Amino acid sequence: MTTITFPLSPAAQQKATQEPRWVRWALISIALLFLTLFLFIPLISVFYEAFKKGVEVYVAAITDPDALSAIKLTLTVAAIAVPLNMIFGVAAAWAIAKFEFRGKNLLITLIDLPFSVSPVVSGLIYVLVFGLQGWLGPWLSEHDFKVIFAVPGIVLATVFVTVPFIARELIPLMQAQGTEEEEAAVVLGASGWQTFFKITLPNIKWGLLYGAILCNARAMGEFGAVSVVSGHIRGSTNTMPLHVEILYNEYNFAAAFAVASLLALLALVTLALKTLIEFRNRQHQQRGHE
Amino acid sequence: MSIDVLNLSKQFGTFTALHDVSLQVHSGELLALLGPSGSGKTTLLRVIAGLETADSGQVLFHGEDATDQHVRERQVGFVFQHYALFRNMTIFENVAFGLRVRPKAFRPSNDEIRDRVMKLLHLVQLDWLADRYPHQLSGGQRQRIALARALAVEPKVLLLDEPFGALDAKVRKELRSWLRRLHDDMHITSVFVTHDQEEALEVADRVVVMNEGRIEQIGTPDEVYEQPASPFVYEFLGNVNLFHSRLHRGRAWIGDIELDAPEHAEAEEQAAVAYVRPHEIEVERTANGAAAMSALVVHILTVGPIVRLELVRKNDVDITPIQVELNKERFRELQLVKGDEVFITPRRLDVFPSRKAHVDVQSQIL
Amino acid sequence: MYPLKQHSILPGFNLALGFTLLYLSLIVLIPLSAAFIRTAELSWPDFWSIVTTPRVLASYRLTFGASFAAALVNALFGLLVAWVLVRYHFPGKKFVDALVDLPFALPTAVAGIALTALYAGNGWIGQYLEPLGIKVAFTPLGIFVALTFIGLPFVVRTVQPVLEDVEAELEEAAATLGANRWQTFTRVIFPAIFPALMTGFALAFARAIGEYGSVIFIAGNMPMISEITPLLIITKLEQYDYAGATALSVVMLVISFILLLIINLLQWWSRRRSSKT
Numbered sequence: 001m002t003t004i005t006f007p008l009s010p011a012a013q014q015k016a017t018q019e020p021r022w023v024r025w026a027l028i029s030i031a032l033l034f035l036t037l038f039l040f041i042p043l044i045s046v047f048y049e050a051f052k053k054g055v056e057v058y059v060a061a062i063t064d065p066d067a068l069s070a071i072k073l074t075l076t077v078a079a080i081a082v083p084l085n086m087i088f089g090v091a092a093a094w095a096i097a098k099f100e101f102r103g104k105n106l107l108i109t110l111i112d113l114p115f116s117v118s119p120v121v122s123g124l125i126y127v128l129v130f131g132l133q134g135w136l137g138p139w140l141s142e143h144d145f146k147v148i149f150a151v152p153g154i155v156l157a158t159v160f161v162t163v164p165f166i167a168r169e170l171i172p173l174m175q176a177q178g179t180e181e182e183e184a185a186v187v188l189g190a191s192g193w194q195t196f197f198k199i200t201l202p203n204i205k206w207g208l209l210y211g212a213i214l215c216n217a218r219a220m221g222e223f224g225a226v227s228v229v230s231g232h233i234r235g236s237t238n239t240m241p242l243h244v245e246i247l248y249n250e251y252n253f254a255a256a257f258a259v260a261s262l263l264a265l266l267a268l269v270t271l272a273l274k275t276l277i278e279f280r281n282r283q284h285q286q287r288g289h290e
Numbered sequence: 291m292s293i294d295v296l297n298l299s300k301q302f303g304t305f306t307a308l309h310d311v312s313l314q315v316h317s318g319e320l321l322a323l324l325g326p327s328g329s330g331k332t333t334l335l336r337v338i339a340g341l342e343t344a345d346s347g348q349v350l351f352h353g354e355d356a357t358d359q360h361v362r363e364r365q366v367g368f369v370f371q372h373y374a375l376f377r378n379m380t381i382f383e384n385v386a387f388g389l390r391v392r393p394k395a396f397r398p399s400n401d402e403i404r405d406r407v408m409k410l411l412h413l414v415q416l417d418w419l420a421d422r423y424p425h426q427l428s429g430g431q432r433q434r435i436a437l438a439r440a441l442a443v444e445p446k447v448l449l450l451d452e453p454f455g456a457l458d459a460k461v462r463k464e465l466r467s468w469l470r471r472l473h474d475d476m477h478i479t480s481v482f483v484t485h486d487q488e489e490a491l492e493v494a495d496r497v498v499v500m501n502e503g504r505i506e507q508i509g510t511p512d513e514v515y516e517q518p519a520s521p522f523v524y525e526f527l528g529n530v531n532l533f534h535s536r537l538h539r540g541r542a543w544i545g546d547i548e549l550d551a552p553e554h555a556e557a558e559e560q561a562a563v564a565y566v567r568p569h570e571i572e573v574e575r576t577a578n579g580a581a582a583m584s585a586l587v588v589h590i591l592t593v594g595p596i597v598r599l600e601l602v603r604k605n606d607v608d609i610t611p612i613q614v615e616l617n618k619e620r621f622r623e624l625q626l627v628k629g630d631e632v633f634i635t636p637r638r639l640d641v642f643p644s645r646k647a648h649v650d651v652q653s654q655i656l
Numbered sequence: 657m658y659p660l661k662q663h664s665i666l667p668g669f670n671l672a673l674g675f676t677l678l679y680l681s682l683i684v685l686i687p688l689s690a691a692f693i694r695t696a697e698l699s700w701p702d703f704w705s706i707v708t709t710p711r712v713l714a715s716y717r718l719t720f721g722a723s724f725a726a727a728l729v730n731a732l733f734g735l736l737v738a739w740v741l742v743r744y745h746f747p748g749k750k751f752v753d754a755l756v757d758l759p760f761a762l763p764t765a766v767a768g769i770a771l772t773a774l775y776a777g778n779g780w781i782g783q784y785l786e787p788l789g790i791k792v793a794f795t796p797l798g799i800f801v802a803l804t805f806i807g808l809p810f811v812v813r814t815v816q817p818v819l820e821d822v823e824a825e826l827e828e829a830a831a832t833l834g835a836n837r838w839q840t841f842t843r844v845i846f847p848a849i850f851p852a853l854m855t856g857f858a859l860a861f862a863r864a865i866g867e868y869g870s871v872i873f874i875a876g877n878m879p880m881i882s883e884i885t886p887l888l889i890i891t892k893l894e895q896y897d898y899a900g901a902t903a904l905s906v907v908m909l910v911i912s913f914i915l916l917l918i919i920n921l922l923q924w925w926s927r928r929r930s931s932k933t
Contacts, residue, residue, distance in 0.1 A: 010843060017824065017827040017828055017831055017837075017840070018837075018876070022705075022767050023837075024744055027739065027740055027744070028740050028744055028746050030736060031733070031737045031739075031740040031741075032752070032830075034736070034737065034739065035755070035756070037781070038801075038804060038805050038808060039755055039756070039758055039759075039808065040755070041774060041780065041781070042767065042770040042771055042774060042805065043755075043758060043762070043770070045770050045773055045774050045780060046769075046770045049770075049773055060905075085678055088675070088676065088679045091671075091673075091675045091676050091679075092670040092672070092676040094668060094672040094674040095669060095672040095676055095801045098664070098666050098669075098754055099661060099662070099664055099666070099669050099673075100661065100662040100664075101660060101661035101662070101669075101673070102660050107676070109920065110680055110684065110685070111680065112916070113684055113688070113916070114684060116862055116866075116912040116913070116915060116916040116919075117866065117909065118687070118865070118866025118867075118868065118869075118886050118905075118908050118912065119764075119866060119868050119869065119886070120866070120868045120886040120887075120889050120890055120905070121691070121866070121886075121889070121905040121908055121909060121912075124691065124879045124893065124901060124902070124905050125687035125688055125690050125691050125905070127893070127898075128687070128691060128694050128898070129686070129688040129690050130904060131898075133723050133898050134690070135690065156683070159683055160683055160684065160687070163680075163683060163684060179664070179666060182666050183665060183666065185669075186665050186666065191667075192666075192667030192668050195666070195667075196668070206744075207894075214760070214761075217760075217761045220763070221761075221762070221763025221764070221766070222763070223763060223764050223765040223868065223869035224764070224867075224868035224869050224886065226879070227868075227869075227890070228890065228893065234883060240763075241764075241765040241766070241869070242765075243825070244765050244766065244769065245765055245873075248769050248873065253676050253769075253773070254925060256769060257769065257770075257773075259762060260672075260766040260769060260770070263762070263763045263765075263766045264762060264766055266761075266763075267758060267761035267762040267763070267766075268761075270761045271754050271755065271757055271758065272754070273762050274754075274757065274761075275750075275754040
């Protein structure tokens with residue numbers, strides 16, 4: 001038997017709780033391959049298909065009057081749905097995080113409910129309430145007010161699917177912050193609104209923004225629920241995702257991907273902002289601890 | 291301003307936090323609420339502040355009923371356990387907050403606010419931190435800012451919830467004597483909650499010992515330490531030795547020794563527990579009196595000027611060793627080593643019948 | 657008796673809770689109840705025959721089968737991605753970490769047309785699969801691909817924080833006791849993250865069952881073969897068959913609620929497990 005001694009190779013120096021280098025690289029490669037196939041290539045293909053026929057086609061597609069009206073409608077819907085859900089989220093989180101009352105867990109589950117409902121069903125239930133055959137349908141048509149196949153229906157369906165976003169962001173945040181600061185403010189003589197605007201709101205503003213960004217992405221991108229209630233009237237009740245569908249079904253692929261690329265861009269901006277806020281929060285937390 | 295607490299009771303679900311608690315806080319005194327966690331001390335403090343409402347009972351401020359007064363109207367200063375500094379405001383704004391939120395008619399001018407805040411920051415010796423944010427401060431500094439903030443509204447009563455609980459031992463000691471001095475200068479009626487007996491005994495004018503929602507004893511630090519009113523107070527304050535004992539018509543027996551217990555004249559063959567502090571035990575090499583127990587030295591530990599002995603009684607069912615504290619001189623006189631036989635006499639002990647643990651009778655034998 | 661609400665000096669409880677309940681009732685509860693009330697107008701045999709026609713049964717099989725397969729793949733690869741993101745360093749890791757959430761942020765219709773273009777016979781990926789006899793677009797396999805895409809972040813994002821919390825000391829203890837890496841993983845790490853993995857799986861599964869936007873483009877939507885239940889609801893609605901659409905949506909709702917219950921139980925289990933260590 002011969003004994004050879006030589007300097008320890010990097011592999012031999014590895015920590016006891018680390019896998020061998022080849023295992024690490026194999027796992028990283030498989031994970032990245034999976035993500036490439038299922039995430040990166042689809043994302044890149046959106047932009048590739050959008051510009052395949054040239055910039056002119058792209059510009060024409062997104063400056064088409066119908067496209068512009070779809071963009072406008074999408075922005076309008078988000079501009080209504082997001083602030084509504086912000087107010088709801090703050091109110092719900094205030095009640096749930098700052099007070100002890102019976103039925104709290106049930107309430108939290110109810111708030112999460114829209115996440116588990118199929119988008120198609122989310123749209124359908126509004127048809128059942130406001131549609132011609134629905135509960136309020138006859139009354140609405142008597143007063144010449146359209147909800148289904150009109151903008152109010154689109155707004156309602158969008159609000160429904162985005163109800164949980166901000167509340168579920170704020171509830172754990174406000175629970176973690178506790179009630180001591182608010183109590184201190186009240187002991188020092190602050191009124192309810194003073195306490196809210198001077199203490200609570202500044203403390204939750206980043207969480208609120210984070211929730212609003214996610215809520216906005218979903219509100220602008222919602223397809224199934226909106227598709228059921230919209231009626232697909234070009235230039236009037238077409239949101240951007242619905243416009244993408246119409247163009248695609250007309251085999252106008254370049255135009256469909258052009259509008260889709262705007263939505264993909266929205267997704268990327270959303271992710272960037274989300275990552276930025278997460279980064280900021282981590283830094284803030286580290287600063288807070290000592 | 292004096293505070294009267296009358297028959298307060300408070301339940302949280304099935305947990306009784308306060309059980310018919312009555313208490314008087316004299317004007318200008320510094321009072322400690324001392325007890326283990328869950329004893330109701332923090333709840334009592336929060337009820338006095340108006341942060342909690344009791345299920346029944348009254349709180350009087352200066353003789354006037356404040357039970358239904360909102361915390362905003364009670365003019366109390368409250369220092370929270372984790373300071374509760376407003377993280378989004380500078381130190382200056384934190385201290386100024388109570389003045390800034392006043393209705394316009396009562397709000398001081400900006401200059402006045404600035405003067406008063408800086409004066410307070412000077413008082414707590416942290417005026418150089420005015421523009422910092424809470425997260426940039428150490429725990430001890432935050433604690434002092436929390437105090438300055440509470441004082442800014444000129445409260446009539448200062449309430450502190452575990453004021454030094456979250457600090458490390460050294461800062462704790464410093465702040466303790468600092469708070470004592472501050473109180474001596476300002477003479478504001480103050481109540482603070484603590485679970486640290488040393489803190490309560492060192493700082494407070496009077497100590498309220500609480501256990502399971504009840505007050506066990508109220509007294510000066512000397513009184514509660516030297517004359518504990520109940521077994522709980524005995525065990526909670528300082529080290530103590532327990533001896534199984536028997537009471538019969540004014541006499542108490544601990545093992546072979548028999549002692550007078552005139553307070554228990556009515557007792558008939560009653561089991562009891564006797565409490566003796568480690569420094570109240572006399573140690574001799576020879577049995578020169580009748581009332582002495584023999585024991586073996588099993589452990590000797592020197593801590594500074596004090597020598598701690600652990601003794602085990604011969605033929606004893608008790609496995610817990612007896613703790614004895616001697617000063618160095620006495621220890622040298624005795625020249626003890628491990629395994630020596632010694633004879634011990636309690637210089638002072640209290641006997642409590644074991645069934646009725648809360649009866650406040652005590653027997654003292656010298 | 658435990659009071660309805662514990663006393664607090666903080667104001668605004670009635671206003672906040674009142675608004676919350678009103679909003680939830682108007683937006684969520686009343687519309688949802690409409691589906692159940694309208695279905696209750698049907699007799700039980702009518703309801704049963706609507707929700708069990710062969711075409712509907714085929715759509716359940718497809719929806720649940722494809723969703724289950726997609727959730728399973730996501731559980732496996734999601735665990736792998738979470739592991740790689742937590743444990744290893746490689747260039748571009750932060751970028752990859754941020755992009756994992758893409759399926760949450762990308763509108764489903766965009767995902768749908770992009771995946772269809774990729775997996776069509778002439779697409780970037782489809783052109784290599786077609787010669788092998790594998791057709792993805794316009795087949796049930798395409799549905800599986802779309803559902804895998806939209807469910808991808810769930811497992812990663814539920815497992816990741818739990819994996820970060822597994823104490824290094826635990827693994828070191830296992831190592832000092834003589835366990836190799838594989839034993840440490842299967843006996844120490846995996847049990848710790850298993851509840852989170854199950855939660856992620858259930859979340860991905862629940863999301864996949866209701867998914868519509870990304871599927872309809874790639875599915876081909878052939879009755880009995882590649883028609884998912886949500887699409888069937890839309891089809892019935894377009895034929896003004898409100899009773900049929902509502903009955904099917906009640907079936908979907910009941911399944912969603914059961915899944916929600918299971919997910920809540922799993923999360924409770926997961927929290928309990930992680931608080932014990």
